[in-house]
Amino acid sequence: MRNLLLVLFFSPLYFYAQSTINCGNTEPIYGKKSYHTGSTGASLAIGDPYVFNIYFHNEQDVITLTENDYLKAVAYLNQVYNQFDIFFKYRGFVDFDITPLTDMLNIVVRETAGDGSALTPDFINISYTTFLTDLPIISHEVGHILGLLHTFQGSPREERAFINPITCEFDPAGTDREIGFFFLDEPDDDDLDAENVTRETTSPDYNALDAGDLVVDTPATYPTPNVCSDISSGVSYYIYSNEVVDETGTPYVDIDVRNIMSYNEYPYLDNLTLGQGVRMRETIANETILQDRLTTVESLYEPYSGIYRTCCWQPEANENPPRFQPGFDYEFVACSDSSILSLGRPLPWPYEDLTFNTGDVVYSFSSDYEVYEDIVHLNNTAIRIVQLEDTPRRCYSNLAKNANSGTIVKFNDGVFNANVTATAKDSLGINDPNLVNNLENGLFLIETNFDDGTQDQKVILKDNE
Template identity: 30%
Template sequence: MIISILILCSTNLLVAQYEDVGCATSPLTDSDIPEGYSNSTDSQLLMSYDPIVFNVYYWGINEDDGTAPGSPNDISITEERALRSIQMLNISFNKHNIYFKYTGFETFNNSLYYEISGHNEPGYKNFSELLNFAQSNNNQYYKTNAINIYIFKPYDFAGIALRHKNAIGMHQYFGQDFSRIGLNAHEMGHNLGLWHPHDGYIYPYVEGNPYNTSCEVVNRNSNNGQPYNADIAGDRVVDTQAAPDFRKEHYWELILDFNIDPEVAEDTYTPWLHYNQNDCAWESHPKGIDCLDEPYQIFLDYDNKNIMSYAPWECVNDILFTPGQLIKTWETIQIDEDGHFALSENSIASLYEPYKGEYYVAGPSNPAADKPLFQPGFEYRFVNCDCFAEEDCSSPTPYEEGNSTFSSTSQLLLSFNKEEPNFDNITHPNHSAIKIIFPNIPSNDPLLDPKRCYDNWNKAAIGGSLTKFNDNVFNTNVTLYPQDSASINNPNLINTIDPGLYKIEKVYEDGATQQTVIIKDNQ
């Protein structure tokens, strides 16, 4: 069955696709702040933006009885799926200096908002109503300091975002696997101010049709008598070519060229009829024209694989944005029309903080809790660090201390790439500092230095040895005394040995070793 999607009749509402689900968009009625956007496509300007971090919080919606029928394993959301979403968002946006910090998830039970309609289907709530409910009673299900992502069962669409409102809604399969990376990035693109490249799209010019006012013409030359309107029509980004809705071209052909009733066309059109899904190329055809009868000029990658387009998911999972789109996201963040971005912004230092678990400091250990976990989606390098004698590194040193506790040649102890599938593995090992590889940051930038040295020796050793240098000098004439956990941790160990030169070596459960040389005299 083919299901269509409708952008809700609100000036800021955007609806997106899910897998093979199409989109039936309403005419765009809002306009950008004239003085707020530069319409720039300058890649040098794009490189000038400093990294920014946003908090993200997830909400899973269940039926009144706490069930979520139809969702994976009948569970609306899990921490693993939320982390998979954060992983996909960071993979998609980190290369553009935009970062997301996972701050948690919750669920709530309410059958009224379990299944949401994208086009006001009778008997169903829409996303605006869900958000109003979430923000009622002093923001009961809305975090003012985060981008809020709601996971529910969509009746007739896959994802939705309220532009610059920090509110996104997505299908329950949003974080199931990497085939959904496009859905997550697409919706976040909407939240950051982007429209679909095909907004305003229609085939021939039709007198009186509401699309005409926002139909972006193909022509980019304003000197030949034809209008140049890429800055005020379509998606209002000048380097996204005027393009059709790749999925629904045949739908419009049936309506406009064959006078087929829209409901019949909805049930009979062939999705992506003019799009070759094998090589992700749009196949030009006689009816591939804009509202002024100009043939579309569709180019590979940025046009027919653009993440904000309705190309098939397998063709947009490279997450391609144009420079103009990215600059518009940054300018949307800077304009911050409603103040939501400033409220949800966090620091770069927050990326060096675990989302879960605790650092062992002292006393009895708790293996279930003593494991600080870090969110996926980053290139992590945990390198050896040695705490200076005058410093206390039983907890990680403050982020601001920079590289004072390790060497540039520090040994790599553990590393993870951004696609790491086992989230429980991404932990900060003892005796190491954290290095995050930030894309597009110069190699000599202090931001790339390891941070937060954790060099804790308070936990009891699991064993070790006592080596006596029989000649009281460092040579091979030694006697080795193996020690078990009880003896090596005995505070009176030194009192029990004869005078002489010794090396005490402690071995810890994480593989670390600590050596101490002592000279015991006759006193």
């Protein structure tokens, strides 16, 4: 079987400096105690995907922000929350206007110090330094808006000396740590009590259903537990000491120090639990203020900018192609239908219409692909968003463009260099439906010239193995 692949180049998206998260939101919002705690029978199979409109307000002039900066934040949020069928649709940005849009989640980039705070869906505040460098904090604040509390909710802490120092092999100050953080058994101002360690439901100390973050499958914790982290490898874990106990005297054996809703070293905050996912979805389902910010799944198959060619030669369509937001695994699948013009249907085809022909994946992008300008919807392809479904949608097959000639360029060494063989094709040759299938194995550039003066280029890596 022949496989067609677009050659793409990938590199890591995010690099962080070590720090500790500092969130301004400590008060519970909405009617949280009525929502699922993830204790038994937690399941995400409770409805369709939720898609939020998201909009940015830049309220600072210390640094210059570009649209790619906002797209990077939206991509990160999707990478974190898509596992729970929660999606974000980028709707743009504005400078120096904090008037909230009531049908959007509004992220306000401010000049003020600190990391962030989540007051309401109208004001998710992020400092400009956090916005550019510390994307896990943005996901933390959005988690609050979607109904999540801190994993240490109601649990105070204090710093003091260990009787027996604990060991951290990555500690830059040495292997023995003499000073650390402990649970402080004192009343807290939060509405919720501290969560005890035990998960034995028959124990008199069991309170996970009604205390802490109200999510049972997040282990009990306290602010900033003792953590060992290695920046070079990305390893981060809780350091156990039997001296660190909850208010019942039970040691904290298992703490999720990588949970996004904790107060730990944010380079490593990358985890949410199933119970937290269920809680968010139930919050969305029960809170009108969040439902008002939702849009359709179809919107994710629409470009955030650019235009489609609708009939004839449109230079602006070449200069401003339809661009799609990063953060999803995209597969652009070959599609065509000769009746598209005669039926008078718009381009691209409606989301609901699946009557076009589909073939191999022509080109694709991973969710962490970082050259955002490349993610465009080209002619004769339909869109598959892997995080949503297997079905390709919105075939764009503009048959008003007639291919009149072209060139097949083979890279003889199998890499992009000047050692090439170019073969010209006339109208019959360039329109041959078996053009790609008849190619031998190798790396090719197919240039197609159209009657309207435009040209398409596709890179093909052919492999029959």
